[in-house]
Amino acid sequence: MTLDLYGFWRSLATFRVRIALNLKGVDYREHRVDIFSGEQYDPSFRAINPMAAVPALVEHGQPPLTQSMAILEYLEEVYPDPPLLPASPRARAHVRALAMIPACDAHPLLVPRVRAYLSDVLVLDEPSRMAWLEHWSLTALAALEQHLAAVPGPFCAGASPTIADICLAAHMAGARLSKFDTSAFPACNRIVDHCMQLDAFAQAHPLKQPGAPVQG
Ligand SMILES: N[C@@H](CCC(=O)N[C@@H](CS)C(=O)NCC(=O)O)C(=O)O
Known part of the structure; x- marks a missing residue:
C-alpha cells in the first residue's frame, strides 16, 4: 500500500526518510508542506505533527509517524530488507x-x-x-x-x-x-x-x- 509522506524539498529530515523508503523499495507519495511560507503551522498540518515540522509518514488508517529517526527505525523493523543497520x-x-x-x-x-x-x-x-x-x-x-x-x-x-x-x-x-x-x-x-x-x-x-x- 502506498504511504503518504509529508515533506518539503529543502527539508533534510525529509531527505533522510525519502532515501530509506527508496532503499527499501517502499512505494510512497509526497505531499508538500511549504515550511518556508509557514504551512507547517496550519492547524490541518499541526493535527498531523503538533511540532509543526516535516517529515510525517502516514499509513492508511494509522496515526501519523513523526521524527525522521523514529521513522527510519520503524522502516527498518517493518521492511528489514535491505538492512540499514549492521548485525551486531x-x-x-x-x-x-x-x-x-x-x-x-x-x-x-x-x-x-x-x-x-x-x-x-x-x-x-x-x-x-x-x-x-x-x-x-x-x-x-x-x-x-x-x-x-x-x-x-x-x-x-x-x-x-x-x-x-x-x-x-x-x-x-x-x-x-x-x-x-x-x-x-x-x-x-x-x-x-x-x-x-x-x-x-x-x-x-x-x-x-x-x-x-x-x-x-
Ligand atoms: N527532529 C525532527 C526535525 C524535524 C524538523 O525540524 N524538520 C524541519 C525541516 S528539515 C522543519 O519542518 N522545520 C520547520 C520549522 O523549523 O519551522 C526530525 O528529525 O524529523
Missing part, C-alpha cells in the same frame, strides 16, 4: 551514534524555526545568522570526519549504506546547498559522493523534488 549490537550502536551527530546534535540548530528566532527575537543580522549555521554545520562534519577518516568504506560502516550514510548524505547536502566550505572533510565528501551514485540517494535529493529551484 555494538556495530548498531556505533552506526546510530554516527547518524545522531548530524541528526540530533547539528540539525536542530539549523531549522527554520531556529533561524527565525535568531533573526526575529535575538535580532541577529544575516552575516551573524549565517556564521551560526556554518559553525554548527561544520562542527558536525569535523566530528564525523574524525570518526570516518580511517574507515575502509565505501560507506560509513562497510559495503552497504546504513542510517549513518543517510544522515551524513542529508547533512552534507545541506552544507553544500548553503555553499559552506567542506573541503576539510575528505572522508565525508568521499562517502557522500559514493552514496549519491545510488539512485535511492540521488532521486531523493532536495534539488530533485517538486518546488526546488531549477539549477542553471
